[in-house]
Amino acid sequence: EVQLLESGGGLVQPGGSLRLSCAASGFTFSNHAITWVRQAPGKGLDWVSGISGSGQIPYYADSVKGRFNISRDNSKNIVYLEMNSLRPEDTAVYHCAKDRGYCSGTSCYAVRYFDHWGQGILVTVSS
Amino acid sequence: EVVLTQSPASLSVSPGDGASLSCRASQSVASNLAWYQQRPGQAPRLLIYAASTRATGVPARFSGGGSGTEFTLTISSLQADDFAIYYCQQYSRWPPLTFGGGTKVEIK
Numbered sequence: 094e095v096q097l098l099e100s101g102g103g104l105v106q107p108g109g110s111l112r113l114s115c116a117a118s119g120f121t122f123s124n125h126a127i128t129w130v131r132q133a134p135g136k137g138l139d140w141v142s143g144i145s146g147s148g149q150i151p152y153y154a155d156s157v158k159g160r161f162n163i164s165r166d167n168s169k170n171i172v173y174l175e176m177n178s179l180r181p182e183d184t185a186v187y188h189c190a191k192d193r194g195y196c197s198g199t200s201c202y203a204v205r206y207f208d209h210w211g212q213g214i215l216v217t218v219s220s
Numbered sequence: 221e222v223v224l225t226q227s228p229a230s231l232s233v234s235p236g237d238g239a240s241l242s243c244r245a246s247q248s249v250a251s252n253l254a255w256y257q258q259r260p261g262q263a264p265r266l267l268i269y270a271a272s273t274r275a276t277g278v279p280a281r282f283s284g285g286g287s288g289t290e291f292t293l294t295i296s297s298l299q300a301d302d303f304a305i306y307y308c309q310q311y312s313r314w315p316p317l318t319f320g321g322g323t324k325v326e327i328k
Contacts, residue, residue, distance in 0.1 A: 138258075140315075155317065193269070204311070205314060206254040206265060206266060210264050212263050
């Protein structure tokens with residue numbers, strides 16, 4: 094069974110930092126891109142960042158570029174989201190999600206839609 | 221950035237009736253569109269990808285259609301656990317990946 098479990102959230106002051114973790118199990122982790130999507134209270138879904146299966150290719154929304162850093166440790170099946178210079182508008186539940194992706198031969202490909210999601214972790218930026 | 225506009229924002233439907241949800245893209249995304257369902261307090265669930273392909277385990281009462289800039293999610297004969305918020309997402313022109321604002325399907 095595929096499982097994704099986020100951790101590391103909490104209350105932080107504006108300008109502060111947090112590191113979120115997404116621990117995955119139940120699939121071949123290095124074959125799949127992972128993304129972070131956030132949801133502000135009572136609002137819709139907002140894509141934040143993604144990373145390829147190898148970890149070599151990160152992507153960011155303009156709203157977080159230069160402040161957030163995504164990385165992964167394929168030996169531990171974990172994706173990290175380092176969040177710096179946090180703003181009140183970053184307050185949200187942060188979900189990690191697994192790219193449905195597929196492998197053909199020795200290559201794996203991301204498809205950019207997401208078939209398994211974690212329950213999410215709340216990040217609150219407030220003084 | 222591709223902007224996705226969903227309509228209506230909310231929809232009241234009686235159990236057993238059908239519902240049709242719309243997603244319009246600001247520019248063509250071909251068939252690179254997915255739909256998700258989000259029940260209260262839960263994570264999103266993938267329903268449809270490639271505009272019309274049902275994800276694993278999704279009941280046949282969910283169907284997707286459209287291409288280019290106009291897309292529809294149709295739910296026939298709504299069941300109790302279909303009352304939720306539905307989001308479309310494009311993956312044609314990225315980054316960024318973008319989501320629509322959602323349609324809330326409520327019990328009438």
